Amino acid sequence: MSENVIMGAGGRATAAGLDNVVAAETALSHVDGEAGRLIIAGHDLETLVATHDFEGAAALLWRVAGLDPAPSREAVAAGLARARVEAFALVPKLLAATEGLSVTEGLRTGFSMLSDEGALPAHIRAVGAAPVFIAALCRREAGAAAIAPDAGLGHAADFLRMLKGEMPSDAEAKALNAYLVTVTDHGMNASTFTARVIASTRAGTISAIVGALCALKGPLHGGAPGPVLDMLDDIGTRENIEPWLKREIAKGERLMGFGHRVYRVRDPRADVFNKAVTLLTNGNERVLFARDVERAALAALKAAKPDRRLDTNMEYYTAVLLEALGIPRSAVTAVFGMSRVVGWTAHVIEQERVGRLIRPQSRYIGDWPDDKAA
Numbered sequence: 001m002s003e004n005v006i007m008g009a010g011g012r013a014t015a016a017g018l019d020n021v022v023a024a025e026t027a028l029s030h031v032d033g034e035a036g037r038l039i040i041a042g043h044d045l046e047t048l049v050a051t052h053d054f055e056g057a058a059a060l061l062w063r064v065a066g067l068d069p070a071p072s073r074e075a076v077a078a079g080l081a082r083a084r085v086e087a088f089a090l091v092p093k094l095l096a097a098t099e100g101l102s103v104t105e106g107l108r109t110g111f112s113m114l115s116d117e118g119a120l121p122a123h124i125r126a127v128g129a130a131p132v133f134i135a136a137l138c139r140r141e142a143g144a145a146a147i148a149p150d151a152g153l154g155h156a157a158d159f160l161r162m163l164k165g166e167m168p169s170d171a172e173a174k175a176l177n178a179y180l181v182t183v184t185d186h187g188m189n190a191s192t193f194t195a196r197v198i199a200s201t202r203a204g205t206i207s208a209i210v211g212a213l214c215a216l217k218g219p220l221h222g223g224a225p226g227p228v229l230d231m232l233d234d235i236g237t238r239e240n241i242e243p244w245l246k247r248e249i250a251k252g253e254r255l256m257g258f259g260h261r262v263y264r265v266r267d268p269r270a271d272v273f274n275k276a277v278t279l280l281t282n283g284n285e286r287v288l289f290a291r292d293v294e295r296a297a298l299a300a301l302k303a304a305k306p307d308r309r310l311d312t313n314m315e316y317y318t319a320v321l322l323e324a325l326g327i328p329r330s331a332v333t334a335v336f337g338m339s340r341v342v343g344w345t346a347h348v349i350e351q352e353r354v355g356r357l358i359r360p361q362s363r364y365i366g367d368w369p370d371d372k373a374a
Contacts, residue, residue, distance in 0.1 A: 023188055023358070024196060027064050028346050031187035036311075038268050040185055045268050054155045054180040055080060058127060058342045061184060065349040067123075076124070077154070083120055083128020084149035084158060090129070091136045091146050098137065103331045104217050106137040111210050122205035123345035130338040131155065135162035138331050156180055159338070164326055172325060175276040179321055182272050182314075183336055185343030191215040195344040199351040200358040212344045213337050226332050227256040228319035232290060241293055245300045255297050257316030273317035280324045290320045 030039040038045040040057075041064040048057060055077040063070040071079075090113055097113075098106040110133035116122045136146035139162075147162045156176040160168035168176075185192070195212040199205075215221060235244045248255060277287055294312055301310045322332055351358075 023193060023360075024351070024354075026188070026347070026350060028061060028343065028350065029185040029187050036268050038186065045182060045272060049178050049181050049272050052181055053177045054184075054339070054342075057181045057184050061342055061346040062123065062349065065346040066353050067349050079120060079124040080128040080155055081149075081151035081153075081158075083125050084132050084155075085151050086120070086125070087129035087132040088146070088148050091132065094133060095136060095140055095146070103134060103137045103141070103328075103334045104213070104337070107133050107334045107337060108210060108213050108217070110137075111206060111213060114206050116204040116206050123349070126206065126209050126345060127341050130334075130341055131159035131162065134331055134334045134338055135159060137334075138163055138328050139165075141328065141330060160325065171279045175279045175321065176325055178272055178276040178279075179318070180339040182269050183339045185340070185346065190218070190221045191340065192343060192347050196347050196351045197358045199348040200354070200356065202352070205345055205348050208348045209341055209344050212340075216337050216340065217333060226319070226329050228316055229323060229329055231256050232286075232293060232319075235293060238289065238292060241296045242300070245297055249300055249304045255301065255310075257294075257319065258297055258301060258312060259310040267311065267313040269314035270312045270317050273314060273321045277317060277321045277324060280321075284324065287320055287324065290316075 028041060032038075040048050041060045043051070043060075048060075052060060052073075056073040058080075059071045059073045059076040062076070087110075090110065094106065094110045094113065098109050101109065107130065110129060111126060114122070114125055114129060118125060120128075132149055139146055144165070147165060149158050149162060153161065154173065154177075157168050157173040160172055160176060188196075191212040194215040195208040198208040198211045235241055245255070294316065298310075298312065318336070319332065322335060323329070327335055
């Protein structure tokens, strides 16, 4: 019997974690874990990244979700620029309300300050607000003042400028665009499913993305890139790579950035991020070290677990890429959410078109009361 199947009452099989249970029909993305293929809105991932910036990918996903009227890339870019400017007015209130919270928790609070009603649609407002809130929260951590957005810049470039206080290079903006496009959507993952369940109740877009971000915050979903950097720091030197890996594998510890619940071969997103890293840091010692660790880890895992294929997943090169872009380790999950909010809102649009409450059944396995008469 599969490890993902458990036996319920009466000997009936049930899928643990809902593995392989179809919960919805979607035109937004498809994950083929056996082939290592990701299709987003009818495009193979590599093609999508090569032909669309973040604004273009958002417009595509919202069109495929059935948004009416169908948005153009230009309309989305203009809407997001306006939304960034409007969101900056909320930054003082956000900072006052989030003292002592993490960046991800601060973003959660920021999203909850938004309204489903307004001149801009809620999906535009949410996507536009995310980089403004994240940049302001990161700068507070660094003891610096928030920087207002520039409506004349693209989404990725403006985020980097608000974060670091200087104009990013073309290579930096291109690398971040590649990252943001890549993680816009990824099948029926935990946060996306959460968004669809909330959307099915007609609670509204903002409620759905707040719930989705809460799911993303969990370390089993969106928290892996930070520990990848912790692992690289702990290894420290090339001489320590093999001894460190051997020791951790012998203890049964998981190597962060390797293996995936869905992908049984190399995660295609890892290849996109690897290329994006090369755009930025060709010859950078940290990147070269990370690649040495990757090669050694794959060899060690193959030797220790010959019957189980464990390849590099996207968290590994996400960590290296975002670090090279100067994004603080504390903000990695929030920056992931900055992109995935496009997918969440697209799924909200698609789910609202379905118009049916998601209400699965459960199988009771507790004790039954004594029904006999006293």
